[in-house]
Amino acid sequence: MKILTKDLIKIIAFGCIIALLHAFNQNIVDNQYKDYFSFILNNIPYFAFITIGYMGILSICYQILFINDCQNEHRELLLDIEEGKKLLTAKGFTQFN
Numbered sequence: 001m002k003i004l005t006k007d008l009i010k011i012i013a014f015g016c017i018i019a020l021l022h023a024f025n026q027n028i029v030d031n032q033y034k035d036y037f038s039f040i041l042n043n044i045p046y047f048a049f050i051t052i053g054y055m056g057i058l059s060i061c062y063q064i065l066f067i068n069d070c071q072n073e074h075r076e077l078l079l080d081i082e083e084g085k086k087l088l089t090a091k092g093f094t095q096f097n
Contacts, residue, residue, distance in 0.1 A: 018044065 021041045022028075 018041075021044075
């Protein structure tokens with residue numbers, strides 16, 4: 001049984017990066033890049049929302065472009081239309097476009 005899944009490992013790694021950036025930002029660790037880390041730390045929520053939005057858009061585009069279930073659905077729809085025409089013909093309707 002695996003204790004840590006891949007997603008949990010990613011979350012822990014992201015948390016460690018955030019903790020390190022926070023340490024740099026609060027001068028816990030002395031560095032020369034305080035302004036750069038401060039910019040990153042202050043804008044992580046925006047970066048996260050933008051990244052999640054892009055992932056959602058790309059996921060939808062991928063599913064639209066590469067999932068090929070339209071042919072099966074098309075055949076099923078044509079069979080339903082033929083069945084409906086037969087049912088209506090049995091009830092007396094004669095004109096179909």
